Amino acid sequence: MAGTWSPFVAKLGEVNGYQLRQYHNTTGTTFTVRGTGGIDDPKGTIEGLNNGIWHHLAGVWDRDAGNRFLYVNGVLDTGGSIQDGTDTGSMNLATWEYLTFGSRDINGSVRDFGVGKLDEIRIYNEALSQVQVQALMVPEPSVSLVAGILGIGLLVRRRR
DSSP: OOSSSOEEEEEEEESEEEEEEEOTTSSOEEEEEOSSSSOSSOOOOOOOTTSSSOOOEEEEEETTTTEEEEEETTEEOGGGOBOSSOOOSOOOOOTTSOOEESSEEETTEEEOOOSSEEEEEEEESSOOOHHHHHHHOOSSOOOEEEOOBTTBEEEEEEEO
16 A cells, blocks of 8 residues: 555545545555545444455445445455445546556546555456355455446455
8 A cells, every 4th residue: 555545446535536545644545436425425434454464345236226346355354334324325437537546547647646556456246245246356455446337347456
């Protein structure tokens, strides 16, 4: 993790769009989704992600149910999740920005690069359950990011 708010995966995520990223200057994460009625940047409570080993991270947004889930190593991070059905509003997907990994695109300028390596990117057409997220974890510790955005899931592995 480098700097503050370093993104792992981003589709803008400022005012519009979404990001799975470091939470400010902590060793925890947040799954930012803008315009849904839920908290923009719920602070994850599981920390210690800068210890040099693989971790598995997953962010899933289920718009229909109004819930957002952040998983760390297959465990639900309740601080970084919204489970009260309020996360249902329309999100502007920031279609004018690039989908980026380890950085973000703001007005055509790719910047805010994170530290680490990305590996294995997957796109899903449905929000994943906790069991499905856990099934994606590999035997060795790893970092994976899943973002369920309007029924599209995204999996990325990141290695420090």
